[in-house]
Amino acid sequence: MTTTMHRLLATAERPAWAERPRASTQGAKSGGIAVILALILLPLYMIVLTSLSTQAAINAAGGMVIWPHGLSLGAYRDVVSGGVVSRALLISLGVTAVGTAFSMFVTILAAYGMSRAGSFGHRTILWIMMTTMFFNGGIIPLFLVVSALGGYDQYWALIAPSAVSVFNIIVMRAFFANTAKDLIESARIDGASDWRILWRIVLPTSKAVTAVIALFYAVGYWNSWFNIMLFMPSDSAKWPLQMVLYDYLTQNSEMVNSAASGFQSAAPTLALQMAVVTITIIPVLLVYPLVQKHFTKGVLLGAIKG
Amino acid sequence: MTRAAATGVAGTATPVGTLAVGAIGVAGTRPRWRVRLRRDRALLVMCVPALVLLGVFGYAPMLGLVMAFQDYDLYDGILHSPWVGLANFQQLFTDPGFLHAFWNTLMLFSVQLVLFFPVPIALAILLDSLMSRRIRTFVQAVVTLPHFFSFVLVVTIFNQVFGGAGALDTFLRSHGVTSPFDFMTDPGTFKFLVTSQLIWKEAGWSMIVYLAALAAISSELHEAAAVDGAGYWRRLVHITLPGLKGITVLLLILNLGYALTFGFEQMLIQLTAVGPGAAQVITTFSFENGIVAGNYSYGAAAGLFLGATSVILILGANKVAHLFGEDGLYRK
Numbered sequence: 001m002t003t004t005m006h007r008l009l010a011t012a013e014r015p016a017w018a019e020r021p022r023a024s025t026q027g028a029k030s031g032g033i034a035v036i037l038a039l040i041l042l043p044l045y046m047i048v049l050t051s052l053s054t055q056a057a058i059n060a061a062g063g064m065v066i067w068p069h070g071l072s073l074g075a076y077r078d079v080v081s082g083g084v085v086s087r088a089l090l091i092s093l094g095v096t097a098v099g100t101a102f103s104m105f106v107t108i109l110a111a112y113g114m115s116r117a118g119s120f121g122h123r124t125i126l127w128i129m130m131t132t133m134f135f136n137g138g139i140i141p142l143f144l145v146v147s148a149l150g151g152y153d154q155y156w157a158l159i160a161p162s163a164v165s166v167f168n169i170i171v172m173r174a175f176f177a178n179t180a181k182d183l184i185e186s187a188r189i190d191g192a193s194d195w196r197i198l199w200r201i202v203l204p205t206s207k208a209v210t211a212v213i214a215l216f217y218a219v220g221y222w223n224s225w226f227n228i229m230l231f232m233p234s235d236s237a238k239w240p241l242q243m244v245l246y247d248y249l250t251q252n253s254e255m256v257n258s259a260a261s262g263f264q265s266a267a268p269t270l271a272l273q274m275a276v277v278t279i280t281i282i283p284v285l286l287v288y289p290l291v292q293k294h295f296t297k298g299v300l301l302g303a304i305k306g
Numbered sequence: 307m308t309r310a311a312a313t314g315v316a317g318t319a320t321p322v323g324t325l326a327v328g329a330i331g332v333a334g335t336r337p338r339w340r341v342r343l344r345r346d347r348a349l350l351v352m353c354v355p356a357l358v359l360l361g362v363f364g365y366a367p368m369l370g371l372v373m374a375f376q377d378y379d380l381y382d383g384i385l386h387s388p389w390v391g392l393a394n395f396q397q398l399f400t401d402p403g404f405l406h407a408f409w410n411t412l413m414l415f416s417v418q419l420v421l422f423f424p425v426p427i428a429l430a431i432l433l434d435s436l437m438s439r440r441i442r443t444f445v446q447a448v449v450t451l452p453h454f455f456s457f458v459l460v461v462t463i464f465n466q467v468f469g470g471a472g473a474l475d476t477f478l479r480s481h482g483v484t485s486p487f488d489f490m491t492d493p494g495t496f497k498f499l500v501t502s503q504l505i506w507k508e509a510g511w512s513m514i515v516y517l518a519a520l521a522a523i524s525s526e527l528h529e530a531a532a533v534d535g536a537g538y539w540r541r542l543v544h545i546t547l548p549g550l551k552g553i554t555v556l557l558l559i560l561n562l563g564y565a566l567t568f569g570f571e572q573m574l575i576q577l578t579a580v581g582p583g584a585a586q587v588i589t590t591f592s593f594e595n596g597i598v599a600g601n602y603s604y605g606a607a608a609g610l611f612l613g614a615t616s617v618i619l620i621l622g623a624n625k626v627a628h629l630f631g632e633d634g635l636y637r638k
Contacts, residue, residue, distance in 0.1 A: 014437050015525070017532040025538075032432060033445060039506070040448055043463050046473055050466075063476035064466055106355045113352030120339070120346040125353050132360050135617050137367025138609030139589075140596035144373075145366050161363040164356050194348035223456035226571055230597065246458045249465060250578060270471075277462055284454045291454070292447055 044281070051075050051274035058268050075271035084236075084244060085276055091155075092222060092240040096283075099159040099221040104214050106164055111172035112198045126173075129166045143230055153238065157231040162224065168213050175209045176202055215291045222283055241280050248273050374607040380600075387603075394607035404608065406583075407591040414573075414587065415565045417497040418504060423558065425509045427550060430516035431542070446517075449510025457571045460507050464499070465490055490576075493584035500572060515557065516550060523549040555630055563623035566616050588612050 014020070021029075050058065050065045057070035079085045110129070114122040136142075142161060151157035180201050187197050203210065225242040232238055236247070343350075374394055376387040398404050429449065436442045452460065466472050468489040478486040489499055523545065531541050570589040577585045577594075586594075588608060596605015 015529070017529045019532070019537065021538070029432065029435065033436075033441075036429075037445065037448055040452060043467050043473075047463065047466060061476065062480055063471050064473035066473070106359060109352040110356035113349045116346075116349060119349050120342040121350065122346075122353075125350075125357065129356065129360060132364035134620055135368065135613055136364060137369075137371050138606065138613055139593055140602055140606040140609055141367035141370030141373065142363065143597055144370060144602065145362065149362075160359065164359045166360070169356065194352070198352075219454050223454075223459075225456055225458045226574070229574070242456055242458050245462060246575065249458065249462045249575070274466070277459065277466075280459055281455070285451075288447075288451060288454060292450070 047274045047277050047281075051271050051278045053268070053271055055268040055271075058270050063270065072271075075268070075275035078272060079275045079279065084239075085241075085279070087237070088239055088241045088244040089279060091238065092242070093283075095155060095158050095240055096218055096221040099163065100214055100218045102159060103163045103165070103168075103217045103221075104210070107169050107172060107213065107217075108198070108203070108210070110164070110169050112176050112194070112202055114169075115173050115176035117177070126170075129169065133166050139230065146231060151231060153232045153235045155238070158224065158227045158240070159221070162220070162227060165217070165220075168216065172206075172209060172213055175206055180205045212291065215287050218287065219284065219291075241276070245276055245280055248276060371606060371610050371613075373603050374610045376603055378603040378606070380602070390603075394603050395611070397604065398607050398611065403582075403586070404588075404591055407586045407588050410584065411566055411568070411587040411589075414497055414500055415568045418501050418568070419561065421498075421501045422504050422509070423561070425505050426512035427516055427554065429509055429513045430520055430550075431546060433513065434517060434520045435538075446510070446514075449513065451510070452507045453511035455507065457503075457507075457575055460503055461572070461575050464503055464506075468499075491579050493580050496576075496580050496584040499576075499580075500569065503572065504569075512557075515553060519550050519553045520546065552630075556627055559623045559627045559630070563616070563620035565619060566612055 046064045046066060049068055052071050052073065052075070053061075053065045053068075054070035054072045054074070057065055057068075060069070061067075080089075114126055116122065146152070146157050146161060151160070183201050183205075184197055187201060192200075223242065225246060228240060228243040229246075232243075236243075239247075370384060373384055373387065375389060375391060376384070377390045377393075378384070378387045382388075433442055433445055436445070455463075468474050470488050470490065472490075475486050475488070489495060492499075527545050528541055531545060536544070566588060569587065573585045573587050573590050574593065577590055582594075589612065592605045592608040592612065594605075595601050595608065599605075
């Protein structure tokens, strides 16, 4: 890998004034990059490989598998055949889908509602919203409010308290404020309502920013763990995937011990655990290229800086 | 907030322009603000869902913080629980558990700041020096990926590599080391574990800002210096690093604003494995006392202390950023 990279590095578009780096510098650079890539990709590779390994392969490796021998889909068959994990997977997908739709609904409306220069009270509303970015009541009063509303052990408690990101509203608002200004103005003169303008003009011209913000919400819902810890810590039948993963993580030593003392399930315990980890990663990998595409497009650069 | 509202109303006279002025000219007798309210009704309605959510889950808990001055009881509620003045805070500042959590917060944050902060800068410079676009895009895609993993996932991955039955442990055992060091549960090295997890997860993401700053440095500067005989390292010291100074100072300052709320999930996930001696921070202290132990007022007092000091830190950090001529979290 290093040699191919070395060649590619050497033959790239170097400006005429820049000196050709010495072979030692080039080698160190390729080496450094190879190490960085390995630090991130190697653990992921081992996890996926172990999830696909047979008990014999795991035993031979003494744990995590690095060289593939003895592959099996047993762990995945077990995981999706209606146990804890397949239920958690469905719950996670459901919470993510409903949550993202709800968040987008609220965010788009608020962002457009505050986007017009000079509209009534939009600065006041913006300040009311932004205050919550600087100060909040903290965990305990939030817990008591949600409990008082009957949210304990309810799925809506995993969505509603974190449904609005003021930050996302501000990013989107900034975008809406600059989109299709003339078109909006003439539509208003023609008597189109703001609902119609939002639906017919603003949203169709802001597909990219809408998609990116939706993806960010979706990743947030998919990854959220503390909400579950706070609002449904004990009802394991309702747990989304992250909480099942956390449970596996903190029970890890016990599970390994029971596996070592002769307990055998259909698939190896370690492979099952790694299958859960892999299933948690997959949706992120699926949407990642879509988000990645927009990193450099300014939308997010401004966002990160703020 | 009142001042902002006033400028909001006053500032509108100019940008609205002909439309509003025309409407007023016709209506004549009605007050201006009522005309504008009528005109912008739909826009205001659109803000309602977000305002309701923020009211219930943002402002109501803020009001609920008064329980920090009460001996809150679940059955009496905020309205009927007895008031105890500053008793909870007095207890807090003499509680060795809290003081230890406070110390841990500062210590973990400092170690993280010193060790993490330079990594994205170095990474950006390394990546920027790659000439091939394809490799650069690929490396960037790989290093930013872990940002999108949850901390539960990141800790699990670290556990599979460094933990008691992880890959490193297995490797060392099979090469004759009888009882390898367990990096995942050792309280002494926990600060380095936390930092390495942060680097693994966030260094690539933080790098993007620096990459943008590097791209903004004019290549003519580099060219002129190169023509004058400055080598790569000289250009790095005299052109590249000065070009990154502004954004570095800004991010450093903004980072300080979050010193006390730093790493809540990360600590909570590993609290049982490492123990409170090393992993208890103010946020987890508040959670453990308030929710887990059910001592709501005491936990809320810790939370209020945290929130108040964080606001001061964040506003102070932004003030300093403005002094440096940068925008900060909000514009001046």
